[in-house]
Amino acid sequence: MNHCLICQEVVTSSFGWSAFLGLQKHAPVCGDCEHAFQTITGELCRICGREWRMVADENRYGDLCSDCFRWEGDPATAGLLKKNRSVYHYNENMKDILSRYKFRGDAALSQVFQEAFTKKFKEACPKEKPIVVPIPLSPERIYERGFNQSLLLAELLPGKPEELLSKTSSEKQSKKARWERLDRENTFFVPDSELVKGKNILLIDDIYTTGTTVRMAAKVLKNAGAYDISSYTLVRS
Ligand SMILES: [Zn+2]
Numbered sequence: 001m002n003h004c005l006i007c008q009e010v011v012t013s014s015f016g017w018s019a020f021l022g023l024q025k026h027a028p029v030c031g032d033c034e035h036a037f038q039t040i041t042g043e044l045c046r047i048c049g050r051e052w053r054m055v056a057d058e059n060r061y062g063d064l065c066s067d068c069f070r071w072e073g074d075p076a077t078a079g080l081l082k083k084n085r086s087v088y089h090y091n092e093n094m095k096d097i098l099s100r101y102k103f104r105g106d107a108a109l110s111q112v113f114q115e116a117f118t119k120k121f122k123e124a125c126p127k128e129k130p131i132v133v134p135i136p137l138s139p140e141r142i143y144e145r146g147f148n149q150s151l152l153l154a155e156l157l158p159g160k161p162e163e164l165l166s167k168t169s170s171e172k173q174s175k176k177a178r179w180e181r182l183d184r185e186n187t188f189f190v191p192d193s194e195l196v197k198g199k200n201i202l203l204i205d206d207i208y209t210t211g212t213t214v215r216m217a218a219k220v221l222k223n224a225g226a227y228d229i230s231s232y233t234l235v236r237s
């Protein structure tokens with residue numbers, strides 16, 4: 001008997017949406033749970049990949065949303081991140097799924113996303129083949145959780161992810177301005193800059209919220225000589 005990997009309900013019919021969409025090859029997901037996923041489609045902000053239909057006109061600056069417009073307007077952060085693309089919207093259901101995935105160690109859930117995450121990967125990639133680099137967790141966090149959710153996601157993609165970034169300690173995020181946090185609270189580092197010099201990097205994370213995390217990572221990669229940095233996340237809030 002198969003249980004839905006998300007809600008644990010018994011998946012009885014083989015004629016459900018899962019079978020129809022080809023998801024059952026990887027993991028059983030019941031129809032209700034599948035319907036809860038909302039894929040990001042249509043016209044997007046050029047940089048962060050936010051869907052335009054979710055953005056009010058006054059928050060739009062040409063092909064950029066107000067968030068990206070601010071990041072790009074500051075010399076300290078302009079051009080750090082070439083683009084971000086994400087697969088799903090962050091709705092209530094996705095919130096539950098992500099917290100189970102991240103905090104309760106339900107690592108098997110990554111299989112649920114495999115097909116969609118692999119498919120959209122091509123859109124997220126720059127023309128030149130990038131090195132796929134997961135956003136790291138600090139050693140304490142890894143110990144606590146037992147796995148890095150970003151590495152699990154990166155492992156779903158073609159090719160082998162390279163852990164070229166590390167993180168020292170997991171400090172609490174403060175209320176400082178985001179550009180200030182990018183320098184003072186940046187706990188990412190590149191252990192071997194020779195490996196990133198001149199390279200295109202695709203950062204993998206579970207969620208893109210304000211874009212601060214991926215830009216912190218991008219900053220240390222740029223300082224180490226990386227060429228272009230983009231990011232690809234499962235969810236876009
Ligand atoms: Zn379910």
Ligand SMILES: [Zn+2]
Binds near residue numbers: 048064
């Ligand atoms: Zn944007």
